[in-house]
Amino acid sequence: MNRTAFDPHDVRGDFPILSRRIHGTPLVYLDSAATSQKPKRVLDTLATFYETSNANVHRAIHHLGEEATAAYEGAREILCRFIGAGDPTCCIFVKNTTEGLNLVANSWGRSHLQPGDEIVLTEMEHHSNIVPWQLVAQERGAKIRYVPITSDGLLDMEAFAGLLTNRTRIVGVAHASNVLGTINPVAEIARIAHDAGAIVVADGAQSVPHMPVDVTTLDVDFMAFSSHKMCGPTGAGMLYGRKELLEEMPPFLGGGDMIERVSKEGTTFAKLPYKFEAGTPDIAEVVAMGAAAEYLSDLGLDVIHTYETELVDYALEQISTLEGVRIFGPREGRASLVSFSFEKIHPHDLSEFLNQDSIAVRAGHHCTHILHDVLGVPATTRASFAFYNTFEEIDLLVRSCRKAIDFFS
Amino acid sequence: MSDLRELYQEVILDHSRNPRNFGRLENANHEADGNNPLCGDQITLFVRTEDGMVIDISFEGSGCAISTASASLMTEALKGKSIEDAQELFEQFHGMVTGDPMRESQSAQSMGKLSVLAGVREFPVRVKCASLAWHTFKAAIEEAVEPVSTE
Ligand SMILES: Cc1ncc(COP(=O)(O)O)c(C=O)c1O
Numbered sequence: 001m002n003r004t005a006f007d008p009h010d011v012r013g014d015f016p017i018l019s020r021r022i023h024g025t026p027l028v029y030l031d032s033a034a035t036s037q038k039p040k041r042v043l044d045t046l047a048t049f050y051e052t053s054n055a056n057v058h059r060a061i062h063h064l065g066e067e068a069t070a071a072y073e074g075a076r077e078i079l080c081r082f083i084g085a086g087d088p089t090c091c092i093f094v095k096n097t098t099e100g101l102n103l104v105a106n107s108w109g110r111s112h113l114q115p116g117d118e119i120v121l122t123e124m125e126h127h128s129n130i131v132p133w134q135l136v137a138q139e140r141g142a143k144i145r146y147v148p149i150t151s152d153g154l155l156d157m158e159a160f161a162g163l164l165t166n167r168t169r170i171v172g173v174a175h176a177s178n179v180l181g182t183i184n185p186v187a188e189i190a191r192i193a194h195d196a197g198a199i200v201v202a203d204g205a206q207s208v209p210h211m212p213v214d215v216t217t218l219d220v221d222f223m224a225f226s227s228h229k230m231c232g233p234t235g236a237g238m239l240y241g242r243k244e245l246l247e248e249m250p251p252f253l254g255g256g257d258m259i260e261r262v263s264k265e266g267t268t269f270a271k272l273p274y275k276f277e278a279g280t281p282d283i284a285e286v287v288a289m290g291a292a293a294e295y296l297s298d299l300g301l302d303v304i305h306t307y308e309t310e311l312v313d314y315a316l317e318q319i320s321t322l323e324g325v326r327i328f329g330p331r332e333g334r335a336s337l338v339s340f341s342f343e344k345i346h347p348h349d350l351s352e353f354l355n356q357d358s359i360a361v362r363a364g365h366h367c368t369h370i371l372h373d374v375l376g377v378p379a380t381t382r383a384s385f386a387f388y389n390t391f392e393e394i395d396l397l398v399r400s401c402r403k404a405i406d407f408f409s
Numbered sequence: 410m411s412d413l414r415e416l417y418q419e420v421i422l423d424h425s426r427n428p429r430n431f432g433r434l435e436n437a438n439h440e441a442d443g444n445n446p447l448c449g450d451q452i453t454l455f456v457r458t459e460d461g462m463v464i465d466i467s468f469e470g471s472g473c474a475i476s477t478a479s480a481s482l483m484t485e486a487l488k489g490k491s492i493e494d495a496q497e498l499f500e501q502f503h504g505m506v507t508g509d510p511m512r513e514s515q516s517a518q519s520m521g522k523l524s525v526l527a528g529v530r531e532f533p534v535r536v537k538c539a540s541l542a543w544h545t546f547k548a549a550i551e552e553a554v555e556p557v558s559t560e
Contacts, residue, residue, distance in 0.1 A: 344426075346473035348448040348538065349417075356413050365449050372449070378471050379449035407413075408422070408474065 002187045006307040008390050011299065014039040015388055019307075028393045033178050033206060033384030034338050034362050035228045038292070042232055045291035049097055049284040057273070057283055058257060072283055074097040075290030076273070082293040083204075084214030084222070085240050089215070089272040092239045092246075093286050098128040098241030101172075103252045104201050109170065111250055111349025115141030118167045121196070121373050122147040122155055122184070122340075124177040127367040129203045133172060142169075148287040149374065153180040153329035158391035160189070164196040171200045175207035175223070179366050179382065180329030181312070181337045183207065190219045199245065205229055206335055209296070210386075211305040215240050227285065232302030236285040237317060246272050253278040305388045307338035311385045314381065318398045328375060337384035339366070347381040351405040359397055415524035415528040416535070417474060420482075423514060425474035430484035434467040441544030443470075444538050448484055450476040454545045455523055461530065464486050468542065474536050475526075498523075499543050506530055506539045 011016050015037045021281045029037060034322045049071065054062035057072045064151050073088075080088040094100045109132075113119075123146050123172050137144050147160045153171075164171075171193040176183050199221040206224075207232035215223050222245075229238035241249075251258055251269055255278035260268040269275045297305065315338050318329055328339045341347060347363035354361055362382045365372045372378060383397055434455035443452045450472030451506070457465040466484045471477075484500075487495050502523055508530040520527075529539045 073555060162510075346471075346477075348450075348473035348535075349475070352416070352532070352535070353413060365446075378451060407417070 001132070002226045004386070006303050007298060008307070008388050011039075012131040012388050012390075014041065015293075016040060016043070018388060022358040023356070028357070028359040028396050030385060030389065030393065030397060031227070031262065031360045031362050031382040032386040032389075033382065034387055035234070036209060036231050038168050038231055038233065039096050039295055041295050042292045044290050045288040046284050048261050053148050054284070055380050056280055068283060071287045071290075072281070074295075075286050078290040078293050079238055082239075082297060083208065083225075084216045085239055086216055087243060090241055090243050090246060092241065092273045093281055094224070094237045094239050094276075095282070096226040096228070096237040097203060097224045100222075100237055101128050101201065101203065102132045103239055104222050104224075104241070107138045107249045107252045107276075108199070108245060109133070109136040110140065113137070113140040113142045116167060117142040117169045119144045119167060119170045119172065120147060120160070120168055121145070121172045122160075122174065123149050123151075123370065124155075124180055124182065124259050124371050125172060125174055126178055126203060126205065127168075127369070129174060129201070130370065133170070136147045143167075146265060147173075149182075149371075152331070153161075153177075153182050153183075154303055155182070155184055155189075157185070157188070161192055164192065164198065166197065167187045168193070168198040171198050172203070173200065174203040175213070175218075176210070176335040176338070177329070177371075178206050178402045179336035179339045179368050179371055179380065182330055183211075183333060183335055184221060186218045190221075192310060194219070195397035199242075201391065206337075210301075210308055210336055212301040215382075221245055227289035227292060230289075230292055231295055236280040238289075243272070246276070251278070251335070252299075255279045284374065287372060299387065307387055308385055311389060311391065312336045312338060312389055313387065315383065315397075318394055319401070322398065322401055326377075336386070339380040339382040341380045343400070345404060347379045349408060350381050350401070350404050352406060354397070357396065357400040357403075359400055412422065413527070416532055418525045418528065418538065420525045421474060421478040424478035424481040426484050428468075428481040429466040430481065430488070430496055431468055431469065433469055434465055437465075437467075439549040441545050441549035443541050445472070445476065445541050445547070446532070447537060448473060450538055451532065452480055452505070452545055454480075454549050456546070456549050457535055458492060458550070463490050463491065463492060466546075468545075472541070473538050475529060475538040476541050479526055479539045483542045485548065486523055487546065495546070495550075496512050499547060502526075502543055503540060515551050 037051040051068040057069045058076050077087045077126045080091045094119035145163045146165050148156045173280040193200045202220040203221040204223045204225035221242045228234040258278040260270050324342050437455035437457050439456040452470035455467045468480045506529050526539050529535045
């Protein structure tokens, strides 16, 4: 195999946790799709903010308040560039992907959906891009349709086109599936959806951390993603929205920071993006999310994606040699994770076994009940990779799986 | 591997590979569903009671080795017991797997074969797997309408 020049050993030292040992054995962390590990630069940014610049944002007329506000708004600009949004006022800080998607469902959904309108989602959506829509659909009397997947885990694009009607208002799609690893053709989906008069809400939780993502080129109306999956801290995330839509949308949460003027008669709301940022945000986390985006940009998202593709190709090749294994998702062109199962070993038992060798994977349904129903398995085991993982770690995973097969059969 | 052998005793592996009393019970007069959302364990329990006695009991579903073995062992242990004794055993079992000394004290011997599951107390996330069948049994007997969830 002709491998890229990227060497994960050059960056592993940036991640203090990767030198941990568990039961005396070096940690093999293969659960980055659940949450990534954090480099020192991000951790230092968090600590430095609290040690030197801590103050509330957008409120204080004192030096620290100005510094904190500058750092917070600086992070918005970094992230705006990071996803090619063009205009920082279209970049709203939220807690995580889930909150971003709930914001769209509650604000745009509740103010636009009429009884009989239709929402098109895919069978591979994470619960966070299903449940908010089910809630609003029930309230507004709208219907939800699901785009089926093909046997190799791709979206059935023909079926998708067939599902669109003149009642379709919203198309919700994961840019990358957290179980199948499928990278969905979001630009094409947006073109087809727009032709049908629908808006597109993309879930970028598993794509933004791993590959170059440009919301302008993709031409999506909304995209949400989480800091904690892209080497940043928990508690921060972003919702990108198309300006025309954000401007006419009602607020999601009400309170401080999101108002222009409050009187007994009523309230006028602040301009974008503040209309959607009620209350004191996770300031330090947002600032550190900016540091995470810079860290990833310095490595290069294209370099990261190329290396992670090599990793996942190697993992697919090695895992497929295991006796009785079933691998889910496409063989190529996928995000850096592999979900698999064995007829005779439950994922929970397998991950318990791997844990004895200090290998961290995820077992379960990964917040995708609908997808697991479609796949016909109650649960899967998922190994997910980041650029700090090595080929040797995949060898360790496969070796430990082999021992587990002997143990349980 | 010593720790894992504690958890996955030979009896457990045997019951998970060849679960006893597996399948639907046609003349059941109690039935309940149980779910462990964390790992996707799912079980349906069928019980036939007469005059306060568990005459027959079986289960269906899919789950990890621990939950399958625990359900299998439970059906063996409960068949022929009075409902009252069964509920007493539930308490003891619960005490054993959670390591609660108050409830556990009542003599480990009375647990018989069930004692092979004592190892789960060292694996806190697996306690739910081991107790799912028992909670589902309780629900079946008490005619709960809602499916049981260990969450
Ligand atoms: C595809 C996808 N969407 C959404 C989410 C939800 O992310 P969060 O829990 O950060 O809101 C996840 C994370 O598990 C995910 O993998």
